[in-house]
Amino acid sequence: xxxxxxxxxxxxxxxxxxxxxxxxxxxxxxxxxxxxxxxxxxxxxxxxxxxxxxxxxxxxxxxxxxxxxxxxxxxxxxxxxxxxxxxxxxxxxxxxxxxxxxxxxxxxxxxxxxxxxxxxxxxxxxxxxxxxxxxxxxxxxxxxxxxxxxxxxxxxxxxxxxxxxxxxxxxxxxxxxxxxxxxxxxxxxxxxxxxxxxxxxxxxxxxxxxxxxxxxxxxxxxxxxxxxxxxxxxxxxxxxxxxx
Amino acid sequence: xxxxxxxxxxxxxxxxxxxxxxxxxxxxxxxxxxxxxxxxxxxxxxxxxxxxxxxxxxxxxxxxxxxxxxxxxxxxxxxxxxxxxxxxxxxxxxxxxxxxxxxxxxxxxxxxx
Numbered sequence: 001x002x003x004x005x006x007x008x009x010x011x012x013x014x015x016x017x018x019x020x021x022x023x024x025x026x027x028x029x030x031x032x033x034x035x036x037x038x039x040x041x042x043x044x045x046x047x048x049x050x051x052x053x054x055x056x057x058x059x060x061x062x063x064x065x066x067x068x069x070x071x072x073x074x075x076x077x078x079x080x081x082x083x084x085x086x087x088x089x090x091x092x093x094x095x096x097x098x099x100x101x102x103x104x105x106x107x108x109x110x111x112x113x114x115x116x117x118x119x120x121x122x123x124x125x126x127x128x129x130x131x132x133x134x135x136x137x138x139x140x141x142x143x144x145x146x147x148x149x150x151x152x153x154x155x156x157x158x159x160x161x162x163x164x165x166x167x168x169x170x171x172x173x174x175x176x177x178x179x180x181x182x183x184x185x186x187x188x189x190x191x192x193x194x195x196x197x198x199x200x201x202x203x204x205x206x207x208x209x210x211x212x213x214x215x216x217x218x219x220x221x222x223x224x225x226x227x228x229x230x231x232x233x234x235x236x237x238x239x240x241x242x243x244x
Numbered sequence: 245x246x247x248x249x250x251x252x253x254x255x256x257x258x259x260x261x262x263x264x265x266x267x268x269x270x271x272x273x274x275x276x277x278x279x280x281x282x283x284x285x286x287x288x289x290x291x292x293x294x295x296x297x298x299x300x301x302x303x304x305x306x307x308x309x310x311x312x313x314x315x316x317x318x319x320x321x322x323x324x325x326x327x328x329x330x331x332x333x334x335x336x337x338x339x340x341x342x343x344x345x346x347x348x349x350x351x352x353x354x355x356x357x
Binding site for chain 2: 016043060067125172193196
């Protein structure tokens with residue numbers, strides 16, 4: 001659906017750049033990108049530089065950049081365009097385990113601001129700097145994520161983690177992921193990335209399990225997991241609401 | 245940025261951090277942090293990191309450091325000028341975000357997990 005939107009806006013001087021955040025690099029993203037066959041640039045971000053450079057803390061999020069290279073909206077939740085519910089990307093070939101039913105139950109409770117976000121996007125594509133959704137440089141900076149020294153340090157630990165993952169030292173990577181989680185507690189991507197590299201189950205849905213394996217829960221190396229953390233946060237707070 | 249040495253070329257420092265080394269200091273957009281002494285062709289990373297408030301985290305067993313981002317403004321963005329973003333596509337070809345100047349761009353972060 002993003003592609004249809006991109007094709008509609010492209011003649012108006014708009015381009016979509018999709019960036020897959022994954023410590024597994026191209027191999028982690030390949031199946032999804034090849035299935036989508038994008039006409040727009042589709043990039044791989046193995047070390048989550050979008051977190052460091054733009055303050056991305058969850059997916060999906062977007063950043064809007066104008067013709068002169070100025071950010072006019074900092075990282076914020078980017079819901080899929082309004083439309084009929086899309087087919088699931090992955091069709092399970094077996095009944096889902098109870099944990100998945102619970103995960104899907106929580107995911108269904110996450111609010112969706114698609115209509116207001118996409119009204120704003122349409123307005124910006126057509127009106128540019130005159131759009132009331134295009135922010136001033138001062139607003140853009142003030143609306144970007146808070147960052148103090150511990151948070152900055154957490155980003156450094158996360159980069160070490162993805163680098164060690166790339167080098168195949170998973171045990172060492174876990175220690176840096178844990179530090180990153182402690183220092184940047186509001187980043188869902190830092191947690192989801194680390195959780196997705198553990199094997200809670202086999203098969204196509206393995207990376208979405210994101211929690212202790214049923215047969216050996218003590219082996220789970222992290223404080224939280226997707227289901228525990230979203231219940232603690234509340235699904236209604238998982239994404240910040242669209243704020244014009 | 246990931247480092248295996250704390251003495252690096254000026255160009256590598258600039259590309260890795262997004263901060264340009266100028267006579268007035270390290271600059272990004274219209275923000276400059278004075279540096280003493282002004283770095284030459286080689287940059288002493290621990291010294292510059294300390295002056296700029298960039299965290300430098302060591303992983304001793306692997307002989308690696310990660311140099312983290314600035315936090316001087318208290319926000320993820322120090323300037324609204326989009327940073328240069330260079331990332332590979334699926335085939336490993338580097339793409340520069342700045343090649344899209346003249347168009348409106350929506351950068352969309354997703355993940356396969």
